[in-house]
Structure formats: structure tokens, C-alpha cells
Amino acid sequence: MSVIAYDSKSHAPSKEKAGAEPTAAEAEEAVRTLIRWAGDNPAREGLLDTPSRVTKAFKEWFAGYAEDPAEVLARTFEEVEGYDDIVVMKDIRLESYCEHHMAPIIGKAHVAYLPDGKVVGISKLARLVDIFGKRLQVQEKMTAQIAQTLDDVLKPRGVAVMIEAEHQCMSTRGIHKHGVDTLTTRFTGVFKDDPAMEARFFRLIGR
Template sequence: MDARIINHDNSSRLRADKFVSVTDEQARPSREEAEAAVRTLLRWIGEDPEREGLLDTPSRVAKAYSELFSGYHENPEDVLGTTFEEVAGYNDLVLVRDISFFSHCEHHMVPIIGKAHVAYLPDGKVVGLSKIARVVEIFARRLQTQESITAQVANSIQRILKPRGVAVLIEAEHMCMAMRGIQKQGSSTLTTTFTGAFNEQPELQARFMTMIRT
């Protein structure tokens, strides 16, 4: 299996790592306009949107898109806002690994399917483990690149929780490579972002990688 590894530090903040919402409802197309756009695409590919099997497709696609891209209307601050300080003095690494996710490539709007591994070093407080997975989900349910998701997850956790450091590794297969273009199935891409102590202490990065693979 081929793999491409990309590493980011937190020296620059990638776009969309904060809350994204449509503030001007007048600028947002209506449900009817979205469905009309789907009918246009059906005609463009050579289909007849009036045939029986496609009559409800525009409505189904609009409904599916509202779920697939729900991350535009969710806020990582809300997810990570509740923390716990009664941790019996625990201050070692917390790792949530094998967080399955799917996203969509912002270049071709086809799926990205993968797993995220997220760790942080608490600084007196921890967050519910499911909240880490939820942050991954928020950013995955947007048009994305894998590099952006990786940095956005790490930067959000660092900014909101303020731990001593964050480590994120994402491995994913991109359907824009598997289904079109070069059409290479089974090729995976690995991306990483490290902040704080993980950047300052290479042994922490090594430990993180070892715990993922163990």
C-alpha cells in the first residue's frame, strides 16, 4: 500500500478551524433551488430527471447533503466547552485512536474515507472522550483536504482546551484518486500535526506513533 506523509506544525492557522455558518440567509439558495441544481446535473450527464427512478432523486440528494455537510453549522467550542478537573492528578497522554470518518474532497466533491488518531497532554483538565471524536466529525463534514482536517482538529483542541500539546494523525483513502484520474485503489495518505510539547519533545511524537501502531 502506497502512503504519502505530510507534516504540519501549528505555525499557521488553516482556514475554517473555527465556527462556520451562513450568516446571511438571503445568500443561501433555497431547498427548491438546490433540487433544481440536481436536476440540471442529471440532464448534464445524459439522464432524464423525469423518469420514474429519478423523480425523487433531487429531494433525496438535498436531504443527504444537509447531513453530509452538517459540519458547517456546528461549533467545536460548543463540543469542547465542558471539561473535568477531577482527574486524580492524571497529566499523561490521552489518546483516542481509530476514529472512523468520511469527508468529501473540496476539489471533486467525492469521498475521503479514513481514520483519525488524536492525542493531547492535559493541563489540569480533561474532556469527554466522545468529544474528541465529535470534533473530527465536525471538520470532516465539510468540503475538505486531508491536510486541512488534520490541522483544524489539532488547532481547535489546542486553542479551546489549552493542553500542553496535541498530536493528530489521519490516514485516509481518497476516491478522487481511486475512482477517477489515476484510478489507483488502495493508496493511502498520512498527515500529521503536532503542537506544544509534541513539537518540543521528539520522544513524545515517537511514543504517540508507537501507541497508535501497538
């Protein structure tokens, strides 16, 4: 069972700031408050170090806020022996958190672009997915952000992005539906204008 959404709007990476960053002590106290609210005692032995562990985990889970996605793509290469066909990276592991419940979003991304004279190191495509994944997200927005950044920085002839992921805010709470993937896509340039190029992208990623 799959939910398919197509986003046709442009979403540039957000540069908004939420204000002064709380101190580590303030963040840890907030975790203790949540533990008490959940019904447990943050002073018991098993939970004494939990606030520190949680804040350290947050730093890792949401490291994308500290990185500029455009900088990741800044170094490009033009010595590609005339290569002018599609570049595809498929099945990129995706781990994110929904901004509504802060529950995990687990899945994979498929990213493609048609170069216009320059290419970027392939690892940078995976890093781009990680940067946007390691933020509080809505899958539709994340799909658009990845595609828009590639389009803005590389200025290729076209970009294609597809994300398929399971949202644990739906599988572990609320409606409790397991094994449901949400699919989102974003196409620009030739992938948007030429149905044959769109179909070729889907064939290359095995869809």
C-alpha cells in the same frame, strides 16, 4: 503505498460564509440540472425523487457547517484524580468529501493531547473529527483544524493528530490508484518539541 505530508502552519476553523443559503427547491433544481448534464432524464420514474434524496443527503454529509467545534469542547472536567498523562483516541472513523471534486475521503483519525489540569469527555474528540469531516475538505487543512481547535480550547501541554485516508477522487477517477492512503500529521507543544513524545504517540496508535 502511502503519501505522507506534514503541515506546520496554523489553520484556525474558518468562519467565512458563502452568502444566502439557497432554498430546498433551488437545490433540488440544481440536482436535476446535473442529472440532465450527466445524460439522463430527471423526469423518469427512477429519478423523480432523486433531487430530494440528494439534498437530504447533503444536509447529513455536510452537517459540520452547522456546528461550532469550540462549543463541543467547552465542557471540561478537572476531577481526574491527578491524571496528567496522554489521552489518546485512535482509529476514529472519518468520512469527508474533498473540496476539489466532492468525492469521498474515507479513513481514520488518531487524536491525542497531554492535559494541563483539565480533560474533555472522550466522545467529544470523535465529535470534533466529525464536525470538520462533515465539510468540504482538504486533508491537510482538516488535520490542522482539529489540532488547532484542541490547542485553542483545552490549552493542553501538547496535541497530536494523525489522519490516514483514501481519496476517491484519486481511486475512482483521474489516476485510478486504489489502496493508496494519504497520511497527514499535526503536532503542538510537547509533541512537537520532544521527539520522545512524538515517538510515544506513534507507538500508542500502533504506527
